Every structure is written in structure tokens, then in C-alpha cells.
Amino acid sequence: MAKIIWLASYPKSGNTWLRALLTNYWRDGDSPADINQLDGGPIASARVWFDEWAGIEASALSDNLIERLRPEVYRCLAREAIDTLFMKVHDAWRRTDRDEPLFPAEVTAGVVYIIRNPLDLAMSCAHHWGCDIAQAVEKLCDPNHALSRSLGGLADQLRQRLGSWSGHVQSWLDVSGLPTHIVRYEDLRRDPEAIFGAVVRFCGMVFDAARVRKAVAFSDFAELQRQEQAMGFHERSVVAPGKFFRRGQVGSWRQELSPDLAQRLIAAHGDTMRRFRYLDENFLEHPILSEV
Numbered sequence: 001m002a003k004i005i006w007l008a009s010y011p012k013s014g015n016t017w018l019r020a021l022l023t024n025y026w027r028d029g030d031s032p033a034d035i036n037q038l039d040g041g042p043i044a045s046a047r048v049w050f051d052e053w054a055g056i057e058a059s060a061l062s063d064n065l066i067e068r069l070r071p072e073v074y075r076c077l078a079r080e081a082i083d084t085l086f087m088k089v090h091d092a093w094r095r096t097d098r099d100e101p102l103f104p105a106e107v108t109a110g111v112v113y114i115i116r117n118p119l120d121l122a123m124s125c126a127h128h129w130g131c132d133i134a135q136a137v138e139k140l141c142d143p144n145h146a147l148s149r150s151l152g153g154l155a156d157q158l159r160q161r162l163g164s165w166s167g168h169v170q171s172w173l174d175v176s177g178l179p180t181h182i183v184r185y186e187d188l189r190r191d192p193e194a195i196f197g198a199v200v201r202f203c204g205m206v207f208d209a210a211r212v213r214k215a216v217a218f219s220d221f222a223e224l225q226r227q228e229q230a231m232g233f234h235e236r237s238v239v240a241p242g243k244f245f246r247r248g249q250v251g252s253w254r255q256e257l258s259p260d261l262a263q264r265l266i267a268a269h270g271d272t273m274r275r276f277r278y279l280d281e282n283f284l285e286h287p288i289l290s291e292v
Contacts, residue, residue: 002081003109004074005203006044006178007088010168011147012124013116014185015088020224021196022086024215025205032218035227040086042077044070044103045147045158053077063148063159067096070158071104078107084203090147091160093171093178103176111178112199116185117278118165118265119253137261140165141268165265166272184276186250192216 009015022040023033033039042049047058050066053073058066077085094102118140126136139145147160162168173180181202188195197212253262266273273279 001079001107002084004078004085004087004103004107005109006103006111007040007086007114008093008111008172009090009114010116010121010162010165011090012121012128013114014183014188015090015114017188017219017221017224018112018114018183018196018199019086019088020219021192021199021215022203024218025196025200025211028211028214029218032223032227034231035224036231042085042087043157044074044087044089045091045160047156047158049073049077050158058158064097066158067102068098068100070102071096071100074104075107084109086203090162092163092168093176094161101176103178105178108178109204110202111172111176111180112183112202113169113172113180114183114185114188115169115276117250117253118269118273119257119262119278120250121165122253122261122265123256133257134261137264140265143167164268166269169272169276189250 007015007018016035016038019038019040020033020035023038026039027033050070050073051057053076054069061069074087089103091102096102122137122140123133125140126133129136129139131139141164143164145162145164147157147162163171172178173182181199183195183199193209193212193216196216197207197209200207200212266279270279
């Protein structure tokens with residue numbers, strides 16, 4: 001039986017970029033991997049995989065029944081897999097209504113948790129969800145926030161209960177009890193070779209510095225944007241008004257986020273933001289933060 005490494009994150013935190021890095025590292029090809037054909041395994045909330053392995057269409061079930069079945073679906077995937085599965089997941093770590101972990105420890109090799117400053121997340125999430133930025137900020141602060149199925153249960157994705165941003169972080173890092181490697185998006189942007197190299201080692205892959213360098217070059221944000229422009233990207237939300245790979249910048253909140261919305265996020269998530277150095281001296285350049 002193979003095991004699963006969960007690539008866990010709140011949406012728009014760099015999960016797809018990490019999957020591109022991993023795919024380019026595994027393939028070690030002569031050209032960048034196709035962003036629409038990334039390796040590693042299914043997305044944990046993909047309905048098509050659930051329907052196949054559960055033996056019943058998700059549209060016939062309630063969200064709670066689906067959650068009861070999801071742990072067994074992941075066990076089936078692990079039993080049938082030959083190599084380690086790397087599964088993207090946006091759900092918070094949680095238990096089902098029968099008190100079973102949604103992501104079973106016995107099939108888990110580890111978790112790579114990607115975290116990003118919620119001040120930068122707000123605009124990216126607004127764009128991805130097709131809402132205004134004030135609505136996105138409230139979702140980031142909502143302990144009951146979920147990405148839900150459409151009416152009739154016919155969406156491509158199963159319900160994903162995210163909770164608030166800080167609740168999501170704490171669920172994986174403080175509650176799950178799973179072996180976890182933390183990747184700050186900002187560090188991955190600053191020094192991708194070193195940070196991605198550490199991911200390679202954590203995941204138990206043979207480390208090759210030259211392959212890391214090539215994977216980083218082939219996964220450059222400009223390359224991801226080029227491919228999306230040329231071919232589209234099947235994971236782009238249908239409600240998003242523009243590209244999936246929008247800006248990817250660190251600190252863009254200073255131009256995009258109003259002071260009152262920044263304060264709202266800090267009031268809700270200040271403790272977690274301080275824990276991960278999002279309110280240290282390197283981030284206190286905006287007037288609204290000067291007294292935080």
C-alpha cells in the first residue's frame with residue numbers, strides 16, 4: 001500500500017505552483033510540464049474520483065454522507081497506488097460527524113502545508129471566488145466558511161469546509177497530529193531553490209540540486225502565466241473574471257487592500273499572523289499597521 005502526502009493550503013496560497021514544481025522535478029524533462037497535466041494524484045475534493053471509488057454518485061448523497069465516505073475513498077486510493085500520492089487539499093483538517101478524521105493517519109506519509117499572508121490572500125481569493133474584496137475578507141474570517149456544491153450536487157468539487165484562515169492553519173498544524181512541513185509562500189518566492197529543496201527532502205525523494213534548479217526554472221510564474229494564456233487552465237474557477245495565475249506577488253495588499261479591511265483581517269488573525277512573522281518589522285510599512 002502506498003501512502004499520501006497531503007499538499008494542504010487555504011485557496012490561493014501557492015498549492016498549484018508547488019504541484020508544478022513537483023511535477024517538473026519528477027519528470028526531469030527537457031521542457032516545462034503542461035499545467036493541465038500535473039502529476040502526483042487527484043485533488044482530494046474532486047467529485048470524479050469520489051464517484052469512481054465510492055461506487056455511487058456524489059449527487060445522490062448529502063454533504064455529511066459524502067464526508068463519512070471520503071476517508072474510505074482515500075484508503076482505497078492508497079491501497080491501489082504503486083507510488084506515493086501527492087494530493088492537493090483545501091479542506092481544513094477535521095473530523096466527520098462520526099468523529100473519524102477526514103484524512104486518515106494510517107494512509108498519510110506527511111503534510112506539506114503552504115501558508116500565505118492573509119492580507120495578500122484577500123484580493124486573490126476575491127478574484128478566484130468572483131466576489132468583491134470585502135466579501136472575501138469576511139469569508140477569510142468566517143469559522144463556518146465552506147466551498148459548497150452547487151444546487152443539485154452537480155459541481156465538479158465536493159463540499160470543502162475551510163473555516164476561517166487562522167482556523168484552517170491551526171487545524172492542520174496544531175490539531176491533526178500529522179507530520180507536517182510548513183512552506184511560507186513568501187519564502188518560496190524569495191528563495192525557491194532552497195525552500196523547494198527542503199520539500200523534496202521532506203517528501204522522501206532523492207535530492208538532486210540540478211533537478212531542483214531546473215524544476216524552479218520550468219515552474220517560473222511567468223511560464224505558468226504563458227501556458228495559461230496559450231492553453232487555458234482547467235482549475236480556474238468559472239466565476240473568476242480573469243486568469244488563475246494573476247499576480248503572485250508578495251506585499252501586493254499594500255496597493256489593493258483598504259486600511260479598514262486590513263484592520264479587519266488583523267483583528268481576526270493577528271495571533272496567527274504574528275506566529276508566522278506576518279506582523280514583524282518586515283511587514284509594518286503600511287500606516288494602518290504602525291500601531292499593531
